[in-house]
Amino acid sequence: MNFQNRLPVSLLFLFILSAVLISPAMSQESGSVLVLEISGAITPVTDDIVADAISIAEAEGHQALIITLNTPGGGLDETLRITEMIPQTSVPVIGYVYPEGTQAWSAGTLILISTDVAAMAPFTVIGSAQPVSMTPSGSEPVTDTKIVNALVERATENARMHGRNETAAREFITENLNLNAQTALDYEVIEYVAPSMEDLLVQVNGLDVKGSTLQTAGSDIVYYEAPIRLAFMNIISNPVVSSLLLLLGVYAVIFGISNPGFGAEIFGVVAIVMALIGTGFDVNIGAVFLILVGVALLALELQSPGIGVFGIAGMVCIVAGSILLAPTEFPRNYSPAEFQRTVVVTVVVPTILVGLFLLFAMYKVLEVRKRKPQFGGLLGETAVVHKPISPEQAGYVIHRGEYWKARSPEALEKGEKVVILEKDGVMLTVERLRSEAGQAGKE
Structure with a gap:
C-alpha cells in the first residue's frame, strides 16, 4: 500500500528531473538564424535588401542575421547605409566571408568590420578598400584628404565600436591592406574562422551580443529570399546589366525610328527606363546628353541622304557617352580598379562592335545610293x-x-x-x- 502511494510521487520526481535535464538541449536546438547572401557588386538595391532581411529577422524572431559576403565592392552610399543599419537593429548581425576561396574587398570589408560578429571561411581575403578613380591610362588612387580621412575615420570608429583592430581598419583604406582569414584572426580584425555555416553556429553559441545570449548550436538555417520586386531590382541594378540595358534601349530606339511599325522604339524606351531605375537615376547627365545627340544624328543619317558624316558623328557621341556612363567614378562606386575595368570593357566593347556594324551598314547604303541605275545593264551579259x-x-x-x-x-x-x-x-x-x-x- 505504501509502495502504491509512493509510485506517483516517484514518477513526478522523474518527470521534473527529465524536464530539467532535457530543457537545455531543447533550448540549444530551438530557434533559427536568417542567412542573407550578398554575392557580386554592392548596388543601389543592396541596402534595400539588407533592410528587408533585418525587418524579417526582427518580425520572425530569428536569433541572428548572418550576412555572407562575396563581393568585389560597390556603391559607397549603399555601403554606408548598410553599416548604419547594423547597430540600429536589436538582432545580432554576423558578417561572414563565405564560401572558401572568395573575397570581400573594399565595400565588403567595410561591412564586415561593422557587423556585431565578424567571421571568415578559410582561404578567403578581405581588404583593398583604397578608393580609386578611372583615367584614360588606367586607374589612380584617390588622394583627396577630405574623402580619404572621412572614410578612415568611419572605418576606425566602426572597428572601435566592436573592439577590433583600428590600425588595420585604417590601413585597409590608406595602404590597400589585404588579409587572409588566419591573419585577420591574429590581428583581431575578426573573431572567428569557420569552414562552414554549421561550424560557425557552434562557435558563436553562448556568445552575448546586444544583450542576448546566442543559442545557435543546431539552430535551423533559414535563407533569405528577396521579394519579386527586390529580386528584379537586384538584377537590373547590376552595373553591367543596367549599362547594357541602356545601350540596348538606345539602339532599339534607333531601329524603331528607321523602321517604324515593329514596336522597337517602345521596347527601347522600356529598356532605357529600366536601366535608369537600376542605376537609381544617379546617371551622368552629360553622358546621357551625348547618347541622345548620337541617337538623333544616327536617325538623321538613316532618314536622309548623306555621305555618312552624321552617322560617324553619331557613333562617336554614343561611344563617348557610353564610356562616361559606365558607373566607375568615385564616390558613386567604391570598387577595385580591376572590377571597374571589367565594367568599362563590358559596356564599351558591345557599343564599339554595334557601332562598327552600323558604320558598315551605312557604307553599304552609301554604295547603293551612289550606284548608277541598272536599267539596261543586263544587255550583253x-x-x-x-x-x-x-x-x-x-x-x-x-x-x-x-x-x-x-x-x-x-x-x-x-x-x-x-x-x-x-x-x-x-x-x-x-x-x-x-x-x-x-x-x-x-x-
Missing part, C-alpha cells in the same frame, strides 16, 4: 537556260541567281549559256552564246 525556250514559246533563264522570263528566235535547251540581247519589262530576248553556238555547229 550571260545567263543560263533554266526552262527550254523555243521560237514559239518563252522559257526561263537564270541571271545572277534571279529567274527571268526569256524568248529567243532559236530553240534552246536547259543548261545552255545565252547572251541577253534586249529587256522588255520583265521579258528578256536572248540568243545562244557564240562559243556555245560554234561548239554546236562543229557537232
Whole structure:
C-alpha cells in the first residue's frame, strides 16, 4: 500500500528531473538564424535588401542575421547605409566571408568590420578598400584628404565600436591592406574562422551580443529570399546589366525610328527606363546628353541622304557617352580598379562592335545610293537556260541567281549559256552564246 502511494510521487520526481535535464538541449536546438547572401557588386538595391532581411529577422524572431559576403565592392552610399543599419537593429548581425576561396574587398570589408560578429571561411581575403578613380591610362588612387580621412575615420570608429583592430581598419583604406582569414584572426580584425555555416553556429553559441545570449548550436538555417520586386531590382541594378540595358534601349530606339511599325522604339524606351531605375537615376547627365545627340544624328543619317558624316558623328557621341556612363567614378562606386575595368570593357566593347556594324551598314547604303541605275545593264551579259525556250514559246533563264522570263528566235535547251540581247519589262530576248553556238555547229 505504501509502495502504491509512493509510485506517483516517484514518477513526478522523474518527470521534473527529465524536464530539467532535457530543457537545455531543447533550448540549444530551438530557434533559427536568417542567412542573407550578398554575392557580386554592392548596388543601389543592396541596402534595400539588407533592410528587408533585418525587418524579417526582427518580425520572425530569428536569433541572428548572418550576412555572407562575396563581393568585389560597390556603391559607397549603399555601403554606408548598410553599416548604419547594423547597430540600429536589436538582432545580432554576423558578417561572414563565405564560401572558401572568395573575397570581400573594399565595400565588403567595410561591412564586415561593422557587423556585431565578424567571421571568415578559410582561404578567403578581405581588404583593398583604397578608393580609386578611372583615367584614360588606367586607374589612380584617390588622394583627396577630405574623402580619404572621412572614410578612415568611419572605418576606425566602426572597428572601435566592436573592439577590433583600428590600425588595420585604417590601413585597409590608406595602404590597400589585404588579409587572409588566419591573419585577420591574429590581428583581431575578426573573431572567428569557420569552414562552414554549421561550424560557425557552434562557435558563436553562448556568445552575448546586444544583450542576448546566442543559442545557435543546431539552430535551423533559414535563407533569405528577396521579394519579386527586390529580386528584379537586384538584377537590373547590376552595373553591367543596367549599362547594357541602356545601350540596348538606345539602339532599339534607333531601329524603331528607321523602321517604324515593329514596336522597337517602345521596347527601347522600356529598356532605357529600366536601366535608369537600376542605376537609381544617379546617371551622368552629360553622358546621357551625348547618347541622345548620337541617337538623333544616327536617325538623321538613316532618314536622309548623306555621305555618312552624321552617322560617324553619331557613333562617336554614343561611344563617348557610353564610356562616361559606365558607373566607375568615385564616390558613386567604391570598387577595385580591376572590377571597374571589367565594367568599362563590358559596356564599351558591345557599343564599339554595334557601332562598327552600323558604320558598315551605312557604307553599304552609301554604295547603293551612289550606284548608277541598272536599267539596261543586263544587255550583253550571260545567263543560263533554266526552262527550254523555243521560237514559239518563252522559257526561263537564270541571271545572277534571279529567274527571268526569256524568248529567243532559236530553240534552246536547259543548261545552255545565252547572251541577253534586249529587256522588255520583265521579258528578256536572248540568243545562244557564240562559243556555245560554234561548239554546236562543229557537232
